[in-house]
Amino acid sequence: MPTTRATPGKRSAVRTLLRLWPYVRPVRARLFTAAFVAVLASCTGLVIPLVLKWMVDGPVADRDPAGVWLGALFLLLLGFGEALLFGLRRWLVARPLSHVEAEMRADLYGHLQRLPVTFHDRWASGQLLSRGTTDLMLLRMFLAFPLTFLLVNSVTILVGVIIMLIQDWTLGLVILAPAVPVIVSCLLFEQRYSSVARQAQDQVGDLTTVVEESVLGIRIIKGFGRHRSQARAFWELSRTLRGTELRKARLLAAILSVIVTLPEVAIGAALVLGSVQVADGELSAGTLVAFLSTALALRWPIDSIGFLLAMSQDAASATERYFEVMDETPEVEAPSRGAGNCAPSPHRPAADNGLQFHNVRFRYPDAASDSPPTLDHIDLHIRPGESMALVGATGSGKTTLTALVPRLHELTSGRITLDGEDITAMSREELRSLVAMAFEEPTLFSASVGENVLMGADSHELDRALSIAQADFAHALPQGTDTKIGEQGLSLSGGQRQRLALARAVVGRPRFLVLDDPLSALDVHTEAAVEAALRDVLADTTALIVAHRPSTVLLADRVALLSEGRITAVGTHQELLRTNAEYAHLMSGSGETEDAR
Ligand SMILES: Nc1ncnc2c1ncn2[C@@H]1O[C@H](COP(=O)(O)OP(=O)(O)OP(=O)(O)O)[C@@H](O)[C@H]1O
Numbered sequence: 115m116p117t118t119r120a121t122p123g124k125r126s127a128v129r130t131l132l133r134l135w136p137y138v139r140p141v142r143a144r145l146f147t148a149a150f151v152a153v154l155a156s157c158t159g160l161v162i163p164l165v166l167k168w169m170v171d172g173p174v175a176d177r178d179p180a181g182v183w184l185g186a187l188f189l190l191l192l193g194f195g196e197a198l199l200f201g202l203r204r205w206l207v208a209r210p211l212s213h214v215e216a217e218m219r220a221d222l223y224g225h226l227q228r229l230p231v232t233f234h235d236r237w238a239s240g241q242l243l244s245r246g247t248t249d250l251m252l253l254r255m256f257l258a259f260p261l262t263f264l265l266v267n268s269v270t271i272l273v274g275v276i277i278m279l280i281q282d283w284t285l286g287l288v289i290l291a292p293a294v295p296v297i298v299s300c301l302l303f304e305q306r307y308s309s310v311a312r313q314a315q316d317q318v319g320d321l322t323t324v325v326e327e328s329v330l331g332i333r334i335i336k337g338f339g340r341h342r343s344q345a346r347a348f349w350e351l352s353r354t355l356r357g358t359e360l361r362k363a364r365l366l367a368a369i370l371s372v373i374v375t376l377p378e379v380a381i382g383a384a385l386v387l388g389s390v391q392v393a394d395g396e397l398s399a400g401t402l403v404a405f406l407s408t409a410l411a412l413r414w415p416i417d418s419i420g421f422l423l424a425m426s427q428d429a430a431s432a433t434e435r436y437f438e439v440m441d442e443t444p445e446v447e448a449p450s451r452g453a454g455n456c457a458p459s460p461h462r463p464a465a466d467n468g469l470q471f472h473n474v475r476f477r478y479p480d481a482a483s484d485s486p487p488t489l490d491h492i493d494l495h496i497r498p499g500e501s502m503a504l505v506g507a508t509g510s511g512k513t514t515l516t517a518l519v520p521r522l523h524e525l526t527s528g529r530i531t532l533d534g535e536d537i538t539a540m541s542r543e544e545l546r547s548l549v550a551m552a553f554e555e556p557t558l559f560s561a562s563v564g565e566n567v568l569m570g571a572d573s574h575e576l577d578r579a580l581s582i583a584q585a586d587f588a589h590a591l592p593q594g595t596d597t598k599i600g601e602q603g604l605s606l607s608g609g610q611r612q613r614l615a616l617a618r619a620v621v622g623r624p625r626f627l628v629l630d631d632p633l634s635a636l637d638v639h640t641e642a643a644v645e646a647a648l649r650d651v652l653a654d655t656t657a658l659i660v661a662h663r664p665s666t667v668l669l670a671d672r673v674a675l676l677s678e679g680r681i682t683a684v685g686t687h688q689e690l691l692r693t694n695a696e697y698a699h700l701m702s703g704s705g706e707t708e709d710a711r
Pocket residue numbers: 235478480481488506507508509510511512513514515711
């Protein structure tokens with residue numbers, strides 16, 4: 115399964131994180147207020163050493179108990195105010211940030227729905243899942259904590275340093291001495307950590323893919339006794355991820371050791387120097403107490419910088435991964451016909467000339483550029499009300515051809531028209547209302563049988579559709595058509611799932627029907643019953659039906675033979691049987707296993 119990897123090269127974390135602004139903009143007032151409140155809280159903490167200085171040089175030196183109590187009361191009030199302000203900050207950010215996360219997740223989901231099938235072919239599902247879950251959680255945590263505290267701690271450190279320089283500039287310079295090595299170490303850390311953070315998030319995506327595949331493919335894994343090899347694959351990935359997380363931890367430990375050790379050494383040096391100055395009478399004991407208390411108050415803001423930078427880098431990688439998906443171009447939507455009216459326009463039967471392929475060529479976007487196109491020179495006309503069977507060896511391009519009609523893929527060149535109207539000129543909604551489809555591999559959702567069949571259509575149509583598809587078994591389920599079916603419809607048999615998917619295709623009485631071998635899992639009797647019922651539907655529907663068996667071919671008025679991506683013959687079943695050796699060979703049954711490519 116392909117995965118999406120970090121694009122090599124340097125990225126600016128700030129520039130990447132700035133892309134979050136459109137989401138943060140609506141809650142900016144609360145965020146700025148929260149940041150201001152946090153700065154206020156932090157600076158309140160810095161007043162404490164000044165009160166201490168006043169106490170030591172004043173009431174303590176003068177042996178004035180009333181002054182000491184007053185100072186203690188001040189300290190209590192300051193501590194209480196600081197705690198209250200930090201609590202207020204938390205309250206201010208909690209609600210708006212969960213809103214930002216929900217908005218981003220909704221946008222990602224909406225965008226994924228609009229991205230073309232080729233995008234989903236290319237991207238591993240785990241990579242998309244991890245972007246929509248863990249990455250967005252990282253972003254919420256970044257906005258709640260590091261974003262504010264990088265600012266708050268910078269202001270606190272600046273104010274604290276100014277206070278210390280004012281107290282005693284020589285001691286202040288001693289404290290400032292480690293600033294240069296700390297800043298250089300932080301820059302180096304940022305560079306190294308950013309690529310490891312990205313690697314770890316990609317590996318989480320890979321791991322999610324393996325878990326998802328293991329759960330969805332549990333029958334195959336158990337049936338083929340592959341649980342050991344699957345567990346090995348999982349273990350390998352999880353070991354790689356563990357290695358990457360350990361590298362992150364090592365980098366963090368290295369920066370923390372620099373960030374914690376150098377300032378501690380500087381505080382120690384200032385303590386020795388300050389004590390000498392107090393002994394020499396050049397400095398008051400209160401000033402030294404205030405100086406050291408301020409330095410100690412700055413310990414947490416400085417120590418936390420390592421974590422905050424690491425979390426910011428994690429968030430920058432998460433933002434980058436999020437926008438990699440959001441920057442993908444969605445399917446091109448035809449301009450809406452009526453201004454502001456997105457309802458499907460009434461179908462125009464004026465031209466009324468069925469489904470036509472005009473010199474269609476198609477190459478998968480991810481196919482090698484020198485490889486021949488999957489489909490070429492396709493000229494096919496299915497008249498109104500006619501049903502055309504599409505026959506061809508495996509790999510000849512039948513599924514690809516049918517997928518072009520509902521625009522699951524975009525043509526490389528040529529045109530497809532429905533009653534004379536180019537499908538690219540229609541809105542997706544209009545196209546979906548005209549064309550219904552059923553595939554050989556039926557996909558059902560974790561919803562009721564009725565919801566799976568109706569998919570938004572009028573509920574009055576349900577019984578008729580179930581009856582055409584010979585899916586009346588649905589009425590005998592425990593809660594009838596309200597019975598919930600498991601994820602992917604796995605609690606139903608293959609044939610039952612196919613019949614529900616067929617019922618879904620015919621439920622809206624579509625004008626155009628595209629069926630990709632939808633009866634393959636049915637026994638001959640059920641198939642005959644479905645075909646008899648389908649014949650009535652097909653009488654006024656223009657249909658393209660991929661068929662492998664003569665019984666399905668007989669449903670159709672005419673047959674088109676697809677050979678190596680080209681239509682090589684069109685005629686009735688009998689005509690082609692007589693005149694075309696390849697067709698006769700395919701219909702004899704022996705050709706079904708042959709690969710045309
Ligand atoms: N997403 C894809 N990207 C690149 N090539 C693809 C993709 N899907 C299918 N193909 C290739 O296109 C060719 C036609 O495939 P297609 O599924 O349309 O054949 P088919 O006639 O429906 O086969 P079958 O009868 O086995 O279902 C094959 O060579 C296949 O490998």
